[in-house]
Amino acid sequence: MLMLGSALAVGAILAIVTWLLFRELGTANEAAVRSANNVVQLIDADVQRNAELYDTSLQGLIAAWRRPDVMTISPELRQLVLFDRATAAPYKGDLVLLDETGRIVADSTSLTPRLDNFSDRPGFQKHRESSSLALVVDGPFLSRWGFKDLCISFSRRLPSDTGQFVGIASASMRLSYFNQLFRTLDIGPTSTVNLLSADGVLLARQPDENNRTFVGQNFSMRPNFKRILDEVNGSFAAVSELDGAKRLYTFSRVGDLPLIVVVAQSQDDVYAVWKRNALLVAGATGLLCIGILSLSWLLGRQLRLRQNAERELAGLASTDGLTGLANRRKLDQALAQEWARGMRSGRPLALLMIDVDHFKAFNDRHGHHGGDVALRSVAQTLAASIRRPGDLAARYGGEEFMVVLPETDKAGACVIAEKLRLAIEALPPFANDTAPITVSIGVATHLPVTHDLPGALFQAADRALYRAKRNGRNRVEVGAYDPPSAELQT
DSSP, X not given: OHHHHHHHHHHHHHHHHHHHHHHHHHHHHHHHHHHHHHHHHHHHHHHHHHHHHHHHHHHHHHHHHTOTTGGGXXXXXXXXXXXXXXXXXXXXXXXXXXXXXXXXXXXXXXSSOOSOBOTTSHHHHHHHHOOOOSOEEEEEEEOSSSSOSEEEEEEEEOOOTTOOOOEEEEEEEETHHHHHHHHTOOOOTTXXXXXXXXXXBEEEEESOOSSOOOTTOBOTTSHHHHHHHHHSSEEEEEEOTTTOOEEEEEEEEOTXXXXXXXXXXXXXXXXXXXXXXXXXXXXXXXXXHHHHHHHHHHHHHHHHHHHHHHHHHHHHHHBOTTTOSBOXXXXXXXXXXXXXXXXXXXXXXXXXXXXXXXXXXXXXXXXHHHHHHHHHHHHHHHHHHOOSTTOEEEXXXXXXXXXXXXXXXXXXXXXHHHHHHHHHHTSOOSTTOSSOOOEEEEEEEEOOOTTOOHHHHHHHHHHHHHHHHHTTSSSEEEEOOXXXXXXXXX
């Protein structure tokens, strides 16, 4: 019971600690999502602000181009009018106006437009194939002029009264802007910040691998991007399709722009503090549980040793040291207990009083050691011949023994007594002694009722024993139960 209680207590402790750890795991996940959301919102705000600056420049360029008097002013003044808002955005590239063939008709980098054609750009082709005037983000692509790094472009289709395609206004942004922005964010050593177009093209990623870059790759067919595109804003946990690591993805679309910011946090970073705390708590809890179980085991062991000692002492207190049978104390307890049980059940109780015949002469012939051996042989024979669980054989004193037979009538008691007498008589002679060991047995039975005493049954068995001795010994005699005398009642 002690170990069971300790095991239940340990189980309760483990269950509570496990529940707390799982709750802290959820808290860590929520904290990571909140932190990533803050990063995403910060990037959204910055990218959207700069995109609006580019879009403002494009709309200003288109509005100025549509004025009929712009082409009549001097080239220097026309340059100022067309590109007056082009210098406000950081990491800006060139701002150009393209005609329907893709040729540059106005260039922010020079008064004389460069001799180049951009009709091969996907963004130009998209405007030419669609009549929408919405902002289009294209890229990434490598700049052909000036700085030689990757860029994306913001472009709008030039409106026409007839609806025909007459060209586009396009502004390029260097991707180093995003790389610089992402480097300022601390999201963990193995986590990444990503910017993708709505078409699934990766535009920027920090930190990027040294030996391999993923910028420019199309992820539109990847399951993770499809989920991001479907949900627009939110977070989920999945395995990265780039490095196979488990990541927590938090994402958001940048306003109305076809851009998506994705913070991919490594679960090692997200749960690093939780894992460290979980190991400490689990270790401390494990030591506590081991300590509880060990102390319980030690306490249980001591209790068992004490119980065994008490049982041994109780056995010694109720066992005759020479013969191993019950002693006088145990006999009195058993007789009183069976007497009370007989009154409840209405079944008779039998008592056998046994005396070893001519034991004094035997003791004189073989000494005290021989007498002890003879008494032990008689005791073993009595114990072996009594087989019912409730029967009890006891040493009454000296060479006298008694047998208590619950629920046994006179006939049954006589049969058992005769069986015992014959078994003892059949013992082999001791040390070539010609006289066998025999016993005289007195039998008494009675149905216990109220006001009767077991002492009267004892007296009846004692009288029967003396009658057996007077009648020649080595025999069984039956005594009659007399009502208890005043002396016995006292």
